[in-house]
Amino acid sequence: MFIATLIAAERISSGDISAAEDALRARGIEAMGRSWIEEDVACDLLFSADPATAREALQGLVPGADLVVQGEAGRRKRLLVADMDSTMITVECIDELADYAGLKAEVAAVTERAMRGELDFETALRERVALLKGLDEAAVDRCHEERVRITPGAEALVRTMRREGGYCLLVSGGFSRFADRVAGAIGFDRAVSNALLFEQGRLSGVAEPIVGAKAKRDALVYAAASQGVKLSDVIAIGDGANDIPMLEAAGLGIAYHAKPKVAAAADARIDHGDLSALLFAQGYARNEWES
Incomplete structure (x- = not known):
């Protein structure tokens, strides 16, 4: 059926x-x-x-x-793997961080192309971070406090799935200075992301290897194996081209307000609603959601 x-x-x-x-x-x-x-x-x-x-x-x-x-x-999934930027939160952190360096328009244009799959993600990330070299480390914390907002439905989704025995993994091509705090605020079990490097309080680069498309898929497969979950029992969500391999690996891959290439590759797409749509998709009525 x-x-x-x-x-x-x-x-x-x-x-x-x-x-x-x-x-x-x-x-x-x-x-x-x-x-x-x-x-x-x-x-x-x-x-x-x-x-x-x-x-x-x-x-x-x-x-x-x-x-x-x-x-x-198997409608109610046992493992959630989610992208962060423009998915679990409403912004692209690197674009907002670039605003503190007066380079938002330039960096955001590269981000858009990378998310559409027009540029190699890892190379594009290194180049964008290089543009921000020398940025005061304190600007990262300011950016998180002033710009990062959790997407509606994110907390209910993660906390409901965890209450029901599911495991929730945040996997991001963004940065751990944001992802670790976002994961904690929403209620994820774990976060995988890229580490920014600093020297004497100034941004100097990004740690290798970069968490890109392959690393995201690998993280999903590893989490499923370590939790004893079949791939058919995984739900994954993301919006950019670097999310496509993990969406394709999941039993249910969902493109969230995504670029056309991502929407075409996913099993389903959410174009109108917020993240609570993933609870409805699993058959959870509002009175079953964890607040």
Whole structure:
């Protein structure tokens, strides 16, 4: 059995669900029932075959609603692996850090290209850090306090999954001075990220090897093995091209407000809602969320 979950950023109606059932029927798929996870917000449609066709039929059908199509079995995942910048937090830390050096526009342009997959991530990171060489170490802490904001739904997602026995890993191509604090604030079990180097209180570089696309996937595979979790029981989320290998390795890879190349590679994408959509996708109603 398979489930197509429609998740509204604001509201979804019974008429919208009927339209979805009609769209499936037009493609030769008979919906075997509907079940509201949260009235007017998130609804499951159960069907027996052809999930790829179901996804094609329903993607973008309901304005303002996201879609997740997956197998019914193993819906509630045992391992979460999440990107940080523009996913678990609302900003790209390196771009905000560059603002303290008066270089935000220049650095942000490179970040955008790297996230789209137009540049090699590791090389682009080294080059961006080199532009910031000499930045006062105190600016890193100021940047965290003044700019870093947790994405809505992040804490509920992580804390609910951990309450249910899941393991949660934050894996970032960003920097540990941010990631370690973000992981602690949200409730992750562990964080993997890049270490900035300082000499006499000034930024001098970034430690090697760089945590890039391969390292993110490797971290997911290692976490699954160490926790005794099958890859099919992993949910991964990210927004940039360096997240694609880990999204592809996970049982359910989700692109979050992502670049087109990432959205195309993922099993599902969240374009409208916040991170609470991942709780609805796993069948958790609001009264089950850990606050």
